[in-house]
Amino acid sequence: MPPQSLAGNVPVILLLLLAWVYLTGVPVRAGDVPPLLRIGLDGVAMSADPHRQNSADSRNLAFHVFEPLIMPDLALGTVPWLATEWRPVGERDWVFTLRPNVRFHDGKPLAPEDVAFTFCRLDSNGGSMSGLIAGVERVAARDAGSVQITTQGPNPLLPQLLTMISIIPAPNGWKEPYVPGGCANMAAALTSLGEDRFANGLVPGTGPYRLTAFTSGGPAELARTDGYWGTQPYWEQVRLLPIPGGAARARALVAGDVDIINQVVPESLEFLAGRRDLRVVDSRPLRTLILTPNPIGPLADPAVRRALAMAIDRVSLARRVAQGSAEPAAQLAPVGILGHEPRAAIGFDQINARHILEKSGVSGGRTLRLITVEPFARVAEGIARYLLAVGVTLDIRFVAVGNVLPAMQSLDYDLFLSGWIAFTGELGYTGRELLHSRDPARKTGNQNFVGYSNPEIDRLLSLAAMESDRGKRGLLLGEMAMIASRDMPVIPTIHLARRWAMNAEIRFDGRVDGNTLATLITPASARTQ
Structure with missing residues (x-):
């Protein structure tokens, strides 16, 4: 019998490959079709709705399907995305030129009305994302290819804030501008944007992937879209x-x-970094791990909160617990973030800390409940050892990554250890979210769940938000940091780097914002061709 060619069996071979990928989840290597990328995460979004939560896991899913006007780069800068350019017009207006030939997954062209509607929906949702549009007075089409955003006063950080907002399509025929609390016809429009429609992939985005399967807090399946306006990602399928x-x-x-x-x-770390078949990368240490004290109870006194802060040896905590991926956080803003103020640094003084805690009745057998997520377990345990040395015992409990915001809102804790990044490169937005008095009408204090309020901090943050001169803005934020170091509404501990590990056959450059985007992951061979 003559040798038989395999050419006639290509469809069969292809079907076998597809079945193998589907059944085993084995990643695809060179020549396999379709390529599948599997990303293991500490948490997957609790909701497929990109406007539901202002959290890292939510953004990580959203930015595969939906896109912002401006994309954050690897180092907290800005990159033109759905908007190709933007410019201020006077003190209160910005004009954004939309990228031509961008379409949503259902074929609908991107239009200025989609931007206005997105703001309307964020406003109607309220919650933790509403702070991104605080101070925005109006959003409307300027012409067929640009949108004009009017703010209540100068807003120099508007482009940075827009990097966090995913644009969704407006209903057919929508022509309404955005005005705070007053978008017309929103009730009818929102009926088509229920949680189930996002989860079932029925709300189209403009991104390189569409959602094909989703379970709240569980796996998410993504498929590459045809006709994407940008560079097509390598991976045809992605599994989170x-x-x-x-x-x-x-x-x-x-x-x-x-x-x-x-x-x-x-x-x-040591085990993974020592393997030749794996690769480890990390980012700059700009993620600040903070303890939020519940002011109802023994931690109501700022002196007690400062004593807890003084009891922690941040230098040793960063060195011993984080193994080279952290720096001590003597204040809320890392070095290089506008608002970093050397005078606001917290010292290490366990003798005075113990004296204050004993005098207040907090030390000497009292147990405080600390809530955090599993990735911060080692940091929490390190903090517990330092506080035990001054007579305070911690009862450490864990919540799922996707449940952080509800757990913080519950106030069922004495201390909450969480992470925060100043993604604008400044302390202003951080302060407005964490330290400003909570005011839903003004969209401030959205993550100030403990009710901290200081009128002087509010004043300084309001002035900084409208100050176009970077140097003057830095001075205002530095003064705010000084007050925060006295009141200690949150206790900074360490500035932590993000760290990833991967198969040596793929490449990914670590991002400060923590997003693990399939669009930025490529085969190693693709980088060398």
């Missing part, structure tokens, strides 16, 4: 897998169950 435990993520990577993981924990 929640793996809450740091050790479990490392095991999944080593076993080949995933191709890349985020939030590499210190316990796994």
Whole structure:
């Protein structure tokens, strides 16, 4: 019998490959079709709605499907995206030119009305994302290819704030401008934007992927879209897998169950970094881990909160607990972030800390409940050791990454350890979200769940938000930081780097914002061609 060519069996071979990928989840290597990328994450979004929560896991899913006018770059800068350019017009207006030939997944062209409607929806939703549009007075089409945003006063950081807002399509025929609290016909429009429609992939985005399967807090499946306006990503299919435990993520990577993981924990670092078949990358240490004290109870006194802050040896905590991926956080803003104020630094003084805590009755057998997420377990345990040295015991409990905001709102804790990044490169937005008096009407204090209020901090933040001169803005934010260091509404601990590990056959450059985007992950061979 003569040798038989395989050419006639190509469809069969292709079907076998597809079945193998589907059934086993084995990542695709060179020549396989379609390429599948599996990303192991500490958490996957609780909602597929990009406007539901202002959280890292929510943005990580959203930016595969939906896109902002301006994209954040690797180092907190800005990159033209759905808007190709923007410019201020006078003190209160900005004009954004939309990228031509961009379409939503259903074929609808991107229009200025989509931007206005997105603002209307954010306003009607309220919640943790509304602070991004605080101070915006009107959004409307300027012409067929541009949108004009009017603010209540000068707003120099508007472009940076827009990097966090995913644009969604307006209903057919929508022509209404955005005005705070007054968008017409919103009730009817919102009926087509229920949670189930986002979860089922029925709300189209402009991004390189569409959502094909989603479970709240569970796996998410993405498929590459045809006709994407930008560079097509390499991966035809993407699977986002929640793996809450740091050790479990490392095991999944080593076993080949995933191709890349985020939030590499210190316990796994040496082992993963020592393997030739893996690669580890990290970002600048700009993510600040903060303790939020519940002011109802023994931590109501600022002196007690300062004593807890003084009891923590941040230098040792950063060195021993984070293994080279952190710096001590003597204040809320890392070095290089506008608003960093050397005079606001917190010292390490356990003798005075113990004296204050004993005098207030907090030390000497009292147990405080600390809530955090599993990736911060080692930091929480380090803090517990320092506080134990001054007579305070911590009862550490964990919540799922996707449940952080509800858990913080519950106030069922004495201390909450969470992460925050000044994604605008300045302390202003951070202060407005965490430290400003909570005021839903003004969209301030959206994540100030403990009710802290200081009129002078509010005043300084309001002035800084409208100050166009960067130097003057920095002075205002520095004064705000000084007051925060006295009141201690939040206790900075360390500035932490983001860290990823991946199969050596792929490449990804770590991002300060923590997003693990399939669009930025490529085969290693693609970087060398």
